[in-house]
Amino acid sequence: MTTLDILKKTRAAWPSIRNRDAEGKNALLRAMADSLMACAPAILAENRRDMEEARGTISDVMLDRLYLDERRLAGMAEGIRALTALPDHTGRILSQITRPNGMTICKQQVPMGLIAIIYESRPNVTSDAAALAVKSGNVCVLRSGREAYRTAKAIVQALKQGIAAAGGDAEIINIVDDTSHQSAADLMRANGLVDLLIPRGGAGLIRRCVENATVPCIQTGTGICHVYVDQYADLQKALAIIVNAKTSRPSVCNAEEVCLVHQAVAEEFLPMLKQALVDDRQTAGAVPVELRLDQRAAAIIPGTPASETDFDTEFLDYILAVGVVDSVDEAVAHVLRHSTGHSDAIITENAENAQKFVDGTDSAAVYVNVSTRFTDGGEFGLGCEMGISTQKLHARGPMGLDELCTYKYIIRGSGQTR
Structure with missing residues (x-):
């Protein structure tokens, strides 16, 4: 079946879900979660096939993104169930006014x-x-991408079984069988069928969508995330946050890629950083983080000299660019030059510097004394997310239910004419 055929049959199923009441949709979600777990053996078997084929062709951290086990699958099911506890946004009244001529204008979420x-x-x-x-x-x-297609197909089949078992139309979700560039191009240009296109992946994919899509498109994901250690930082707190932001899952878009350190604490903090990210991890048999250092940082600790592009790179790996700055203002200026507008953090006990960083930076999520790894729909109380928008129109940050809706005006009157 062609991509166009899949779009048409999915679009035709929209009336079955568009006006379904809250409990009806929640019943579908519960059935989808149950079916996902019931189909776990088949899904995990397909994931093993994807893993075997991908091994040796993608990095170990990217393999970790692809990998599924019972625990991760249960987390996916729990993410679906979490949505049932959220209020139903469909039909919500956003505003309502009555004009002097008596007609009422209602702005309704749809x-x-x-x-x-x-x-x-x-x-x-x-x-x-x-x-x-x-x-x-x-x-x-x-x-889905080619490397994850078998897994994604098995997941979609399980979800469709759950929808059908709960009395829904299984065609409300579908997966494109063609994983070539042509299928992506077909989605980008499916005017009249696709209302919103969301690319979720690397910079290359997002750039192709933004440059070639003729349907509405939201930029997501690319995360050159900074953590700035201020001169007034609690250094132990800073170290714990950076270890989490860099190493807990380096292949995701909210992982830290750049560490900036104020010169007043650099002599003390940078050796602590190297000890935690390099030496201690080597001793523990974990992958050490490669530190790519600007000239000032390299004068304090050993590491790899930073290239001209390292502070503009989303590594998605055990690599961290490290620089030394003279002030919070210099840190803000660095972030504005190099950040992708995803997530940036300051570690400080000084309220004035914290506010200066918050006000000066321009990212979707700005943190004070918190790891950037929290930029996530589930962590933000959205249940799960469609992606993390790094643009400013319509959607910004983790995209939940509100960002998947638009609105229309409903005007009621008693015969008014203009």
Whole structure:
């Protein structure tokens, strides 16, 4: 079946979910979660096949993004169930006024329609996107990367079984079988069928969508995330935050890629940083972090000299660019030059410097004494997420139910004319 055929049959199923009441949608979600776990053996078997084929062709950290086990699958199911506890946004009245002539104008939240998502090697995106589409009254077409296709297909089959078992139309979610560039191009240009396209992957994928899409498109994901250690930082707190932000899962977009350190604490803090990220990890048999140092940092600790591009690179690996700055103002200026507008953090006990960083930077999520790893729909109380928007129009930051809706005006009167 062609990509266009899949879009048409998915679009045709929209009436079955668009006006479904809250309990009806929650029943579908519960059935989807149950079916996901019931189909775990088949899903994990397909994931093993994907892993075997990908091994040796992608990095170990990217393999970790692809990998599924019972615990991760249970987390995906829990993410779906979490949505049932959230209020139903469909039909919500955003505002209402009565004009002097007696007519009332009501602004009402409504679903987008058909949401298409192009993504790479993270299986949880499949279930998150499908569940958010159902909860928000939309239909969804998924286009997985080649390396994750078997896993994604098995997940979609399980979700469709759950929808059908709960009395829903299983065609409200579908996956594109073609993983070539042509299928992605077809989604980008499916005017009249795709209401919103969300690319979720590396910078190359997002750039292709933004440059070539003729349907509405939201930029997501690329995360050159900074942590700035201020002169008034609690250094133990800073160290714990950076270890988490860099090493807990380096392949994700909210992982730290750049560390900036105020010169007043650099002599003390940088050796602590090297000890925690390099020496201690080597001793423990973990992958050490490669520190790519600017000239000032390299004068304090050993590491790899930073290249001209290292402070503009989303490594998605055990690599961290490290620089020394003279002030919070210099740190803010550095972030503004190099950040992708995703997530940036300051570690400080000084309220004035914290506010200066918050006000001066311009990212979707700005943290004070918190790891950037919290930029996530689940952590923000959204249940799960469709992606993390780094743009400013319509959606910004983790995209939940509100971001998958639009609105319309409903005007009621008694015969008014103009």
